[in-house]
Each structure stands twice: as C-alpha cells, then as structure tokens.
Amino acid sequence: MSLVGNTFRIRLPGIAPLMVLVSALAMAVLIVLPLVVVFHDALAKGLDAYLAALREPDAIAAVKLTLLVAAIAVPLNAVFGVAGAWTITKFEFRGKSILLTLIDLPFSISPVVSGLVWVLLFGAQGLFGTWLADHGLKVIFAVPGLVLATILVTFPFVARELIPLMQEQGADEEAAALTLGASGFTMFRRVTLPNIRWALLYGVLLCNARAMGEFGAVSVVSGHIRGLTNTLPLHVEVLYNDYDSVGAFTAASLLAGLGILTLVLKSVLEWRHSGELSASRKH
Amino acid sequence: MSFRPAASTDEALALEIRGVSKQYGRFPALKNVSLQARDREFLALLGPSGSGKTTLLRVLAGLEEPDAGEVRFGGEDFLALPVRQRKVGMVFQHYALFRHMTVAQNIAFGLTVRKRSEKPSRSEIADRVADLLSLVQMEDLGKRFPAQLSGGQRQRVALARALAIEPRMLLLDEPFGALDAQVRRELRRWLRELHDRAGVTTVFVTHDQEEALDLADRVAILKDGELIQLGKPNEVYEHPATPFVFDFLGQSCRLPGMVDGGRLRVADWETAAPAGAPQGAVEVFFRPDEVDFAPADGAGLVAQIQGIARRGPDVRIDCLVEGATMELQAHGPSLPTGVTSGLPVRIRPQRPQLYPAG
Numbered sequence: 038m039s040l041v042g043n044t045f046r047i048r049l050p051g052i053a054p055l056m057v058l059v060s061a062l063a064m065a066v067l068i069v070l071p072l073v074v075v076f077h078d079a080l081a082k083g084l085d086a087y088l089a090a091l092r093e094p095d096a097i098a099a100v101k102l103t104l105l106v107a108a109i110a111v112p113l114n115a116v117f118g119v120a121g122a123w124t125i126t127k128f129e130f131r132g133k134s135i136l137l138t139l140i141d142l143p144f145s146i147s148p149v150v151s152g153l154v155w156v157l158l159f160g161a162q163g164l165f166g167t168w169l170a171d172h173g174l175k176v177i178f179a180v181p182g183l184v185l186a187t188i189l190v191t192f193p194f195v196a197r198e199l200i201p202l203m204q205e206q207g208a209d210e211e212a213a214a215l216t217l218g219a220s221g222f223t224m225f226r227r228v229t230l231p232n233i234r235w236a237l238l239y240g241v242l243l244c245n246a247r248a249m250g251e252f253g254a255v256s257v258v259s260g261h262i263r264g265l266t267n268t269l270p271l272h273v274e275v276l277y278n279d280y281d282s283v284g285a286f287t288a289a290s291l292l293a294g295l296g297i298l299t300l301v302l303k304s305v306l307e308w309r310h311s312g313e314l315s316a317s318r319k320h
Numbered sequence: 321m322s323f324r325p326a327a328s329t330d331e332a333l334a335l336e337i338r339g340v341s342k343q344y345g346r347f348p349a350l351k352n353v354s355l356q357a358r359d360r361e362f363l364a365l366l367g368p369s370g371s372g373k374t375t376l377l378r379v380l381a382g383l384e385e386p387d388a389g390e391v392r393f394g395g396e397d398f399l400a401l402p403v404r405q406r407k408v409g410m411v412f413q414h415y416a417l418f419r420h421m422t423v424a425q426n427i428a429f430g431l432t433v434r435k436r437s438e439k440p441s442r443s444e445i446a447d448r449v450a451d452l453l454s455l456v457q458m459e460d461l462g463k464r465f466p467a468q469l470s471g472g473q474r475q476r477v478a479l480a481r482a483l484a485i486e487p488r489m490l491l492l493d494e495p496f497g498a499l500d501a502q503v504r505r506e507l508r509r510w511l512r513e514l515h516d517r518a519g520v521t522t523v524f525v526t527h528d529q530e531e532a533l534d535l536a537d538r539v540a541i542l543k544d545g546e547l548i549q550l551g552k553p554n555e556v557y558e559h560p561a562t563p564f565v566f567d568f569l570g571q572s573c574r575l576p577g578m579v580d581g582g583r584l585r586v587a588d589w590e591t592a593a594p595a596g597a598p599q600g601a602v603e604v605f606f607r608p609d610e611v612d613f614a615p616a617d618g619a620g621l622v623a624q625i626q627g628i629a630r631r632g633p634d635v636r637i638d639c640l641v642e643g644a645t646m647e648l649q650a651h652g653p654s655l656p657t658g659v660t661s662g663l664p665v666r667i668r669p670q671r672p673q674l675y676p677a678g
C-alpha cells in the first residue's frame with residue numbers, strides 16, 4: 038500500500054558501516070559457515086555416497102514420516118489458527134486474554150515438556166495408558182504421538198501471524214458484508230479469507246518449517262524406532278551417534294534445504310505482499 | 321433505474337424504537353431509548369462520544385443485540401430478523417470497503433451474495449453497478465481498488481454499495497467523520513439530495529451539531545445513553561431542552577439570574593421573562609453572537625471590553641461581565657457601534673434561555 042513505509046532514518050556517520058560489518062560477520066559465522074559445513078560434510082565422500090545415503094530405506098522412511106506428520110499437523114494448525122485468531126479479533130468475550138496466553142504457551146515452554154505431557158497422558162504408565170492398551174491403540178511411540186507433539190509445538194505460528202493483522206483490519210468489513218446480505222460462511226469466504234490469505238500463507242510456511250524441523254517434543258514421544266518412528270531430525274541424530282557423518286549430514290542437508298526454501302518463500306511474501314501482512318512484517 | 325420505492329401516500333411511521341437498553345459489562349450504553357422515524361425521514365442521532373448513538377445504530381442494523389426493548393420497522397419485529405434479512409444499507413465511518421475488490425465488485429457484492437433464485441443475471445448486475453456509479457458520480461472509477469481512491473470517493477462507493485441492495489433503511493455511522501471540512505460540506509449537500517431522490521428512511525449518526533442541523537429532518541440528541549431531546553433542527557436549536565443541549569448545539573454564554581413574577585433580573589438589568597420560564601434562581605444561557613449592544617448609559621448588562629480580534633468573517637469580542645470573562649461574537653466587517661477596546665458597553669442577549677439553577 039502506498040501509505041506505509043514512511044520511516045525516518047537516523048544518520049550517524051561512521052557508526053553505520055561498523056554495525057553492518059559486525060552483523061555481516063555474525064551472519065557469516067553463525068549461519069553461512071554452518072550451512073557450508075552441512076553441505077560440505079554431506080558431500081565429503083562424493084555425490085554417489087550422498088545419493089546412496091538419500092536412498093537408504095531408513096532415510097526414505099524418515100522423510101516420508103516427516104512429510105506425513107507435517108501434512109496432518111500443519112493443516113490442522115492452520116484451521117485452529119484461523120479459528121483462534123477469528124474469535125480473538127472479531128468478538129468480545131470473557132477470558133479473551135487467557136485464550137491469547139494459551140495460544141502463546143507453546144512458545145514459552147520447552148519442547149521437551151510439550152512432548153512429555155503426551156507421554157504422561159497416553160504413555161503406558163500415563164493417565165489413559167491402560168485404557169488405550171486395552172483397546173489396542175498406540176499413541177506414544179507411534180505416529181499419533183508424533184502428530185500431537187508437533188501440533189502442540191507449532192500451535193501458535195498461524196494464529197500469531199493472523200491476530201495482529203486481523204486486529205488492524207477490524208470487523209467493519211465483515212459487518213458490512215452481513216448487512217449486505219451475506220451469510221456467515223459467504224462473509225468468511227469472500228471477505229475475511231481474502232483479506233488474510235497472504236498472512237495465512239506466511240503463518241503456514243513458518244508452521245511447516247517448524248513442524249518438519251521439530252526435534253525436542255517428537256524426540257520424547259518417538260521412541261526412536263528406525264524406519265518407523267524416526268522423523269528426519271531424529272534420523273540425523275541417530276546417524277550422527279552411529280558415527281555415520283555422511284548419512285547424518287545428508288539428512289541434515291535436506292532440512293537445511295527446507296530452511297533455505299522457507300526463507301526464500303518468506304522473503305517473496307514479504308516483498309510482494311507486505312501490505313497484506315501484519316504490521317510487524319511490513320517493510 | 322429508479323431508487324424510489326412504491327409511493328406511499330401517508331406519513332406512516334417507518335421505524336419505532338421502544339425502551340431500548342443495552343449494557344456493556346457495567347457500562348450502560350443505552351438507557352430506555354424510545355424514538356420514531358417516519359417513512360423517508362432523515363433522522364440524525366447527535367451526541368458526544370460515549371452517548372450511545374453508534375450503539376443504537378448498530379442495534380438497528382442488527383450488529384448489536386439490545387438487552388431490553390423493541391424495534392419495529394414497517395410494523396415488523398426487527399429484532400427477530402438476523403442482520404442479513406433486515407435489508408439495511410449501512411455506511412461506516414472508515415468506509416469498510418472490501419479492500420481486495422474493485423469499486424465495481426464492492427458495489428455488486430450485495431447482489432452477488434443473494435440466493436441463486438433471487439440473484440440478478442450478470443448483465444443485470446453490471447447495469448445496476450453502472451447506474452450506481454453514475455449516481456455517485458464515479459463512472460470511470462469502477463476498476464479502481466479502494467486504496468486508490470480519496471476519502472470522499474471511498475465514502476461515495478460505500479454509499480453506492482449500500483444502495484445497491486435497495487435498502488429499506490439507510491444507516492450512516494459518522495460517514496464524514498474521517499474527511500476534511502471542505503469535502504465534508506460538499507458531501508453533506510450531495511447526501512441530502514441523494515436521500516431525497518432515493519426516498520429511503522435514513523438514520524444518520526454524528527457528533528457534529530452543524531452537520532446534524534443542516535442535514536436532518538429531525539435531530540435526536542443523546543447523552544450518556546439517554547435520549548435528551550428530539551425535534552426539528554430549528555426547534556432544538558431555538559429551544560434546547562437542557563443546558564447540555566444548549567451547550568452542545570453551539571457556543572454558549574451563561575450568567576446567573578432570577579425570575580420573579582414574569583420579570584427576569586440579571587445583575588442590574590431587568591427585562592420581561594420569556595414565556596414558560598422557571599421561577600426563582602435560574603441560569604441564563606445565550607449565544608455569543610445573539611447579543612445587542614447599547615451605549616454604557618443605556619439598558620443591559622455592563623460589559624467591559626477587553627479585546628477585539630478579527631477572525632475571518634467574524635469579530636471576537638472579549639469582555640468582562642459580572643466579574644467573569646465572556647467571549648462574544650459579531651459578524652461582518654464593521655464593529656457594532658460603541659464597541660471599543662478598553663471601554664464599557666451594555667449588552668442584551670436577544671434570546672435568553674432560562675434553566676432552573678443548580
């Protein structure tokens with residue numbers, strides 16, 4: 038939009054280049070160097086070894102599992118996020134700030150705890166453990182546990198992205214749509230959703246990156262059964278502990294690639310649709 | 321295309337609001353408000369912020385539900401209808417245009433969301449949009465997006481969008497509040513013409529007394545959720561029911577006085593009390609520009625002129641009356657005779673309004 042982006046800049050001669058240099062150095066040491074190391078070590082024994090490590094059945098199983106978990110957790114969190122942001126920004130009700138705090142909770146608690154709660158609930162010794170065992174249902178050390186842990190950890194991403202934007206937009210457009218005769222669903226589909234589409238995509242992107250990269254929470258519920266309950270990040274750790282550095286870094290390179298892809302898409306969104314992202318994302 | 325509904329011959333009541341109350345937590349937004357609007361009437365809800373005027377408008381639209389009371393429109397129980405079935409055209413202070421739709425798509429929205437059986441064909445919708453665009457004098461701007469329009473243009477689009485559904489009632493929530501004074505005055509006149517042509521009952525919320533008095537057939541003045549006075553613009557301006565209304569409708573001067581046996585006494589000035597004046601101690605209110613000046617030895621209140629300042633077409637006269645500073649106003653290029661800085665004159669309010677003191 039034409040009205041945003043009018044920022045005043047301060048000028049401090051001499052300071053700016055120094056700051057830029059410091060940031061560039063920090064970037065190089067903390068981000069670029071590790072990335073180079075990942076790809077260097079993955080390809081240390083040549084491209085053939087790299088491709089062989091990729092074709093390894095456990096690696097393929099880990100990739101598939103990671104994609105499956107993300108494919109379930111991300112859409113669910115997109116729905117939860119939209120619903121949560123919608124209720125918080127368009128309605129007045131008691132306990133609103135409590136809901137807001139709850140949505141943020143996964144950001145502030147350790148992922149290990151996010152995994153552990155599921156073990157305490159559904160594990161063999163857990164609250165519902167006996168009941169689940171009696172009915173032959175497996176949650177912990179199985180896909181449902183991984184999905185639950187991932188959902189919990191990545192819960193805030195979509196909602197956090199949408200809430201500031203929807204707050205900024207207010208509820209007038211929705212009210213206008215209703216007075217013009219739209220049903221609740223039509224209003225959502227034709228007014229609300231188009232207004233938040235890029236922010237939603239942005240939130241889904243971040244949510245997905247975290248869902249695929251999550252280690253702590255899934256580590257607790259996974260049980261590390263190779264080829265069965267190891268997601269990609271867990272697979273990296275297992276291989277690394279086996280001193281299989283090419284295998285570990287090959288798997289890590291996939292995650293790094295995902296990270297780079299996310300970054301590129303994120304930048305494209307920020308660049309092309311800054312006006313339709315929440316204020317904090319505008320440039 | 322004609323926006324005029326089938327002509328009704330009688331001055332039928334269109335809108336009846338009875339005993340509407342609404343509470344937000346412990347804060348009462350509306351307290352037992354009752355008022356009516358006739359068919360095709362232009363009714364202004366006037367009040368300071370927090371007076372409940374916008375809440376009342378949102379109750380009419382169906383965006384808020386009152387805790388108590390009744391709203392009827394055309395004899396029908398309006399509160400029983402959900403928003404989408406009320407067919408009211410609502411215009412918001414901040415336009416509330418759909419930002420991702422073009423002007424034409426915005427205007428067409430109300431037609432395109434209709435049920436399949438009632439939805440006009442594509443070409444009918446296009447014709448309607450074209451008609452409405454020309455009605456709001458924006459023929460060439462149908463393909464623009466709201467962000468590419470000026471504030472005045474946006475509000476005209478919002479009006480066209482509201483009119484597209486052939487509303488039974490038009491609700492305007494401070495529609496010119498975000499516009500600058502010049503555009504505001506232009507749009508005001510234009511809106512009144514549009515109302516007269518469209519023949520729709522209109523309820524208009526504003527905090528600007530000038531706007532309300534200029535536009536409306538009748539003005540309802542609200543304060544703290546209560547209806548204080550309802551009447552034609554001249555009636556409320558000339559006979560404000562309370563000191564609050566007097567103050568709110570324009571600048572005011574006040575002095576303590578005493579009414580005794582049909583005579584009003586303010587300091588050493590005595591005159592006939594207006595008809596229906598309260599007895600005993602009163603507060604005398606008058607407008608700073610409704611004052612007659614007389615020489616210092618004439619009749620009236622002594623006013624010591626302290627300063628004279630010309631401000632555009634008006635002259636501001638600062639003076640001391642009964643030990644209090646008072647700001648009077650005169651119009652035109654020449655000063656009233658006898659008014660000289662530093663010298664005393666006598667002043668006589670032309671139309672004093674009296675309210676019981678206390």
